[in-house]
Structures are given as C-alpha cells and as structure tokens.
Amino acid sequence: TKDWNGIDNIVLRNPRGASARVSLHGGLVTSWRNEQGEELLFTSSKAIFEPPKAVRGGIPICFPQFGNCGSLEQHGFARNKIWTIDESPSPLSPNDSHGKSFIDLLLRPSEEDLKCWPHSFEFRLRVSLAADGSLTLLSRIRNVNGKPFSFSFAYHTYLSVSDISEVRIEGLETVDYLDNLCQKERFTEQGDAITFESEVDRVYLSTPNVVAVLDHERKRTYVLRKEGLPDVVVWNPWEKKSKSMVDFGDEEYKQMLCVDGAAIEKPVTLKPGEEWTGRLELSVVASTLSSEH
C-alpha cells in the first residue's frame, strides 16, 4: 500500500488477524494491532507524514544520535529518511524468521548524510510479526567504513494507553537514570513502580532486559524484551510541553507513553567490518491479578 504522499507501506499479517504496518519513511512501524484489531501504538492525530519530517508516533528509529547531545539534528537522521526494501538480506538465525511474517529494510547514507556524519554504514532492519501477535524489531548496523565510528540508538516506541494516570512501569525499580529535565543529573529510582503525574523525560541506565508497562484501565500489559539495548528512555510530555509541539494534540499526552529500548549512555563503537545488533520484542498480555496490587 502507499501513504497519501506516495510512500510505500508494507503490511504484515498473522493467521489470527494481528497486523503491523511499516513505512519506508523512516523505516517506521506506524501500526501494530492485536487479533481484535485494536491499535497498540500511538500516533498523533496531528502527525505530519512528510519527509524529511519525523512522524509523531509509531516506533521512530533514533540513529546515529539520540537526543540533541551530538552535532546532528535531534534523534539523528534515520527516522527522516526513505528506506528501501532489502531484497537480499544477509542470513539470520532461524529464530528470526520461523513462523513469522516479516519485512527487511535497508538504509545506507546518502551523499548529504555523509557530509554531516562522515561514516559509511549499512543499517538493516527486520520487522516481524509472530503467530502470537508479538512484534520484533531487529536492527543490524554494519561499519563499511575504513575507520571506527560510534553512535547512540533508540526505538522510540509510542505505546497507546487508556489514561496515563492509570499506567505504571515495572522493571526499573532501583535503577539509575539521567533526568533530561534537570541538566541530565543522575538519580536512582526509588518507588515500587513508575507512575505519572507530570512531565517525565528520563534515560534509565543499564536496565534489566524485560520491562512491563501496565495499563490498569484496559487490563493490558505491554512486555518489552530487549537485547543489545542497555538503556530505557521513558517520556511523557504532559500538559505544557504538549501545547508547544505543533504535531501533537494538547490532550494527547494522556493516551501515550514512550518507552524506548536504547543504547545511549555508552555509545556503541564499531570497527571497520564490525556489526552491532539491537533487538526489541513487544508483546501484550492481559493483566493478571498478581500484578494488580
């Protein structure tokens, strides 16, 4: 299928009716639906689907820079580029394709990209939908340059939630974080679980590989399993910041939460010929009584 502006979209379906949609604009997963057809990712009603703008929603890929700490535009250029379909992906382990519906995308730097970030790379992204409806993003970034380079990375995952005040994150208790709202000062998470009552913009460091986002009202829990992604970004713009974003509704902060598998604090360094892999698996389970205290 195509976007209204002519950019290709790929739709993945599993036999039970779950689906995912991936756009070549940014290699962005724009939709992920369960068997009941319910949308699990948030996309703003004001999102602008116009390259080279980044889309407000789905799962934008932040590469080769997360945030605005480096010399590049905020969150790097990968999310703004038009990716291609990788017709001959290099072999992956059977686990990465067995019983799954998947698509392989490829991003190589353009002349223009090389001017602002002079490192040749091949970025292969496999998006797959499993028989149980879980969604996996597998990124493989290879240095095809003569010199080493370093990057930071995040799957900026916009989860759809019923009401942010009813949501909590489990798995980040006692973990250290950098607070973007306070000059990146370092704190340690104290509480039982993270809940939301104001703007949150944090990078949790060296986190466990499984994090859960519990949506009490919908009785739905998102489970994020990650590999190669030590950090977790947690972001909700809340009221004031929402009003300052042109591509985001004033009240939409109530229906979304970004929880990103990421590699930020310690940038990844690749020597010539080396490859890095970062995997994120998203699944949904109905909340159990034991997790509803």
Ligand code: BG6
């Ligand atoms: C978050 C950053 O991850 O992304 C925030 O920590 C930022 O500071 C947010 O506001 C959204 O970024 P952007 O570039 O998509 O507006």
